[in-house]
Amino acid sequence: MSSPSQAIVSESDKTARVPLVLLLVSAFGWLIVSTVLSLIGTIQLHTPTFLASCVAFTHGRVDAMQESAFIYGWAGNAAFAVSLWLLSVLGGTPLRGLGLLTTGAAFWNLGVTAGVVSIAAGEATSIPFLQMPGYIQPLLFVAAGAITTPAVLAWTGRSSDSTYASQWYAVAAIFLFPWLFSAAQVMLLAAPVHGITHAIVANWFGQNVITLWLLPVAVAAAYYLVPKLTGRAAAHYEFAKLGFWSLIVFGAWTGGRHLIGGPAPVWVSTVAVVALYLLLFHYLVVAINLPAGLFAWNGSATLRFVAFGLTAYLVNGLADVITSTHAVSQLLHFTYFSVAQSKLLLGGAFSFLIFAAVYEMGPRISGAKWPAPGLIGTHFVVAASGTLVTVLGLAFAGWSQGHAQAETANNFAAVAAAAKPGLLIATAGEAILLGAAIIAFFHLVRLQLESFSTASSSRETPAPSAP
Amino acid sequence: MSANHSDPSEPRRLTDQEIIQVHDHAGEETVDDGGSYKLLPLVMLAALSSLIFFGGTYIGLYAGHFAPTVHDERGTASAVVITKVDPAVIGKKKYELLCTTCHGPAGMGTPGLFPPLAKSEWVVATDEKLIRILLNGLAGPVTVDGKEFGAAAGAVAMPAIGPGGAGWNDSDIAAVATYIRQAFGNTAPEISTEKVTEIRTKVGTRGAWSSAELQALK
Numbered sequence: 284m285s286s287p288s289q290a291i292v293s294e295s296d297k298t299a300r301v302p303l304v305l306l307l308v309s310a311f312g313w314l315i316v317s318t319v320l321s322l323i324g325t326i327q328l329h330t331p332t333f334l335a336s337c338v339a340f341t342h343g344r345v346d347a348m349q350e351s352a353f354i355y356g357w358a359g360n361a362a363f364a365v366s367l368w369l370l371s372v373l374g375g376t377p378l379r380g381l382g383l384l385t386t387g388a389a390f391w392n393l394g395v396t397a398g399v400v401s402i403a404a405g406e407a408t409s410i411p412f413l414q415m416p417g418y419i420q421p422l423l424f425v426a427a428g429a430i431t432t433p434a435v436l437a438w439t440g441r442s443s444d445s446t447y448a449s450q451w452y453a454v455a456a457i458f459l460f461p462w463l464f465s466a467a468q469v470m471l472l473a474a475p476v477h478g479i480t481h482a483i484v485a486n487w488f489g490q491n492v493i494t495l496w497l498l499p500v501a502v503a504a505a506y507y508l509v510p511k512l513t514g515r516a517a518a519h520y521e522f523a524k525l526g527f528w529s530l531i532v533f534g535a536w537t538g539g540r541h542l543i544g545g546p547a548p549v550w551v552s553t554v555a556v557v558a559l560y561l562l563l564f565h566y567l568v569v570a571i572n573l574p575a576g577l578f579a580w581n582g583s584a585t586l587r588f589v590a591f592g593l594t595a596y597l598v599n600g601l602a603d604v605i606t607s608t609h610a611v612s613q614l615l616h617f618t619y620f621s622v623a624q625s626k627l628l629l630g631g632a633f634s635f636l637i638f639a640a641v642y643e644m645g646p647r648i649s650g651a652k653w654p655a656p657g658l659i660g661t662h663f664v665v666a667a668s669g670t671l672v673t674v675l676g677l678a679f680a681g682w683s684q685g686h687a688q689a690e691t692a693n694n695f696a697a698v699a700a701a702a703k704p705g706l707l708i709a710t711a712g713e714a715i716l717l718g719a720a721i722i723a724f725f726h727l728v729r730l731q732l733e734s735f736s737t738a739s740s741s742r743e744t745p746a747p748s749a750p
Numbered sequence: 751m752s753a754n755h756s757d758p759s760e761p762r763r764l765t766d767q768e769i770i771q772v773h774d775h776a777g778e779e780t781v782d783d784g785g786s787y788k789l790l791p792l793v794m795l796a797a798l799s800s801l802i803f804f805g806g807t808y809i810g811l812y813a814g815h816f817a818p819t820v821h822d823e824r825g826t827a828s829a830v831v832i833t834k835v836d837p838a839v840i841g842k843k844k845y846e847l848l849c850t851t852c853h854g855p856a857g858m859g860t861p862g863l864f865p866p867l868a869k870s871e872w873v874v875a876t877d878e879k880l881i882r883i884l885l886n887g888l889a890g891p892v893t894v895d896g897k898e899f900g901a902a903a904g905a906v907a908m909p910a911i912g913p914g915g916a917g918w919n920d921s922d923i924a925a926v927a928t929y930i931r932q933a934f935g936n937t938a939p940e941i942s943t944e945k946v947t948e949i950r951t952k953v954g955t956r957g958a959w960s961s962a963e964l965q966a967l968k
Contacts, residue, residue, distance in 0.1 A: 448773070548820060548821060560804060567794075
């Protein structure tokens, strides 16, 4: 009997190797950049003099650069790669339009590089999740169009009429991102709306970039990897469709939660809070569908990434509901606690599910095995501990900060002092995460080098993997 | 070292086509056979319905009926009235902006030049005269609380702050009049915006009043 790991390395996986590897290597490179910036930014929170004399690395710019490098560099590249690959393998069709894809991927990364550099030069827009200056944004939009066209082709050209949940989530992400991105570019940068509407649109965009673009890709990866790796079908899969539509329909309304206690009409935040409650149904469906066999700790390291990511995803859903209630929101809103939540969601849920997807797709698009499988387990331990330390440190900082702020007698210095212990813990966590990012990048690059040597040697002898 | 995929303890992996096939017919075996409901669909239905019920109630209570002016989650629809600000508060601000220059922060004025507002019969005795002075100003000497003011200067002492002068609107004039009637130890009733409007319409455009003209009013 041939080993399953050999059987799955099929030709159709390898055709899109160049653009997918380009996206993945860029993604992991940006992850290192964003983690370094995140480390600098966290140090500055408790030691404000750090790099304060270097204007490009003052806290405001570091924060904006970190966000752009993480969202558009790491998350964007990785989400594109994973959704393209999922649509290709589940559609049973090789990716088409590869020249367009490669060009788009190259220009996307040029655009993000130019954007991050211009933020360092002081050109940030100050709009959350849209920090890169307005003259870069159209380039990113066109590049995103070029990257997602092959995904649309893979969807429309799929070999079977039946589709699977992963495909729905991936396709939704592919179609919703251009809508969000173009609407935000026009309404916030090109022809900006005025007054409080600007804040409402900015929060709608910022939240939905996560809820409707990045998270669906992560959930698509989870829906693919759990049956794949455990060999079992998703439990009660008949509800998956409801889970999908509840994310798409309710998720789009959650942006106003950042405006709780803000100057917007109260219905904007109330509707967002209700949408967060309704999203519990989505989390319930995911929780019923996926955990079958997930917590078997003797399973593969890849499965551990899925387990951690899904747990973080579900915990975050509950935390969203709890922190949006009035009493809790008064205490924790506008503190480091919301930073901790976003770390848990993006660094925990999204990143871990994407890591798992990359560990699955890496060998299949490269035609070689991971050169050091033990490193996957190491990456998991380092990344998981780094994420937990960072999230708990920030949550602790936010908790202390919220209580210190609630005392009217406290001045700014007293509030900052209260948050400091938690921020020191978070700094340690960021340093661990930097180690994790370097391990992942190093391993991915070694896989590519390995596969080139395999490819050159297999010209003389038939590839042992071909069944 | 071989990839851990080939470890025999690993569960069998599904192929991509198998993933689609095993899920394609999911749910079909849950057809209602024998008239017995499966428990889980009912639980899911109950979960979704209760979330929607809860959400609807929450919106009904805390969305301020979608009014653009409601900014407080706890502001229920009936409480959504524009709160009337105490005119004396606005009046104090207005007073400190302009009047305090001559009449002083405590309303004591300057002996011989600017009359006091505290215990002034012009302020507390009659609203007719006070509103006219505020609207159009007061020129020439005036006797307040038994003392002479403005005789030496001979010029306009009190400028008009109504539409012909500083340009305040009726509600601001009513507010500042209310303030000076209730501050500095004065305890006269407040003056309404409507009263100011009424007198302004009756008087029309004119220059400053003299003390004698005002005394001639009933």
